[in-house]
Amino acid sequence: MIGDFAGRLSHQINRGTEVILAALMVALVLDVWIGVVDRYFFHWQLPWPEVLARYLMIWAAMLAVSSGIARREHIGLTAVLLNLPAPLRRAMLIAIDLMTFALFFYVLWFGIGFAESGAKRQAMILGATLQPFYAAIPAAAALACVQVVLVMVRDAGRQLDLPETDSEEGAGA
Secondary structure: OHHHHHHHHHHHHHHHHHHHHHHHHHHHHHHHHHHHHHHHHHOOOOOHHHHHHHHHHHHHHHHHHHHHHHOOOOOOOHHHHOOOOHHHHHHHHHHHHHHHHHHHHHHHHHHHHHHHHHHHOEEOOOOEEOHHHHOHHHHHHHHHHHHHHHHHHHHOOOOOOOOHHHHHHHHHO
16 A cells, blocks of 8 residues: 555656656757857857756756666666575665665765855856756755655565566576
8 A cells, every 4th residue: 555655656756757857858959959050050159058068967867866766777786686585685675775765865965065065156157156056966866865765665675576487487497
């Protein structure tokens, strides 16, 4: 029951994140396209497309982490875990989820100070402080923390459980 709720909530959050990611990627492609057209055709010498592309890419890459977590597509020890007995595998998966949460909570904690330090720095080319750009770190870490908790509750360490027929067929191969 709570696992189903966590799964639905994780899915909804991930869907919203992927919409934002798609918008960021569209903005990134348009920005790079403007930079190329400027450089090779109009020679306006616009200073901002390269800088803006960098920050759009950082935001997109950081937000994509939570999407990978929600889909369980992040780096794992699958080859080792699949050879463990189911109870040990479940305990190991939960331990990995807890360590993953601890890592992203650490990044969140120190990322807040990092983002605040961006308020004192100026992106001269863009005419703005760096705080909105630096905020990608704690925002993405917070989202990753939420997704780790939701998928941990959703899966309860069973995401790599194989049906008995599959594991028996795989053993003979």
